[in-house]
Amino acid sequence: MQIILIVTLVLHVLSGVFWAGTTFALARMGGNQADLFFRPQMGAAAVAVVTGGILWFLLHDVPLGLQGHVLALGALCALLAAAVQGAMGRPALRKLSALGEPEGSRFRKRVATSQRIAAAFLMATVTCMAAARYA
Numbered sequence: 001m002q003i004i005l006i007v008t009l010v011l012h013v014l015s016g017v018f019w020a021g022t023t024f025a026l027a028r029m030g031g032n033q034a035d036l037f038f039r040p041q042m043g044a045a046a047v048a049v050v051t052g053g054i055l056w057f058l059l060h061d062v063p064l065g066l067q068g069h070v071l072a073l074g075a076l077c078a079l080l081a082a083a084v085q086g087a088m089g090r091p092a093l094r095k096l097s098a099l100g101e102p103e104g105s106r107f108r109k110r111v112a113t114s115q116r117i118a119a120a121f122l123m124a125t126v127t128c129m130a131a132a133r134y135a
């Protein structure tokens with residue numbers, strides 16, 4: 001049991017760090033190289049969400065206390081970040097690769113905006129995940 005918890009938590013933190021870290025970097029770089037990172041980012045997001053669900057199942061029960069509500073807020077922000085990257089960033093990246101620069105520059109801006117919005121959500125996620133233990 002203890003080993004399952006440790007492995008799940010390590011996978012959760014590693015994938016979350018990669019997802020949030022690349023999102024912060026791409027937001028700062030105006031979405032430059034976002035095409036190289038899109039699939040690994042979405043893969044890391046999937047691992048973070050699945051392992052987060054397993055941790056929830058292993059560690060938390062209803063009714064939710066304050067800690068559970070803080071974690072749930074963080075999880076909601078993570079899902080919103082993934083939705084923005086998938087629904088806004090992905091189509092813009094596709095159009096950008098079809099058109100190329102400079103014709104596709106407005107899609108580059110859209111990619112950058114999606115990474116910035118996702119970065120704000122993930123900042124809230126990391127804050128909630130780190131604070132929940134002490135709530």
Ligand code: HEM
Nearest residue numbers: 013016017020048049052053055056059075078125129133
């Ligand atoms: C749907 C998405 C997510 C869910 C359901 C979720 C759920 C959880 C749960 C249940 C825990 C265990 C808390 C405890 O010790 O009781 C946890 C810990 C943690 N999560 Fe998440 N999480 C999600 C996304 C993320 C993301 C995207 C990140 C990073 C960007 C992240 C970073 C962390 C960290 C650093 C911890 C360890 C906190 C500690 O042990 O003090 N999580 N998460």
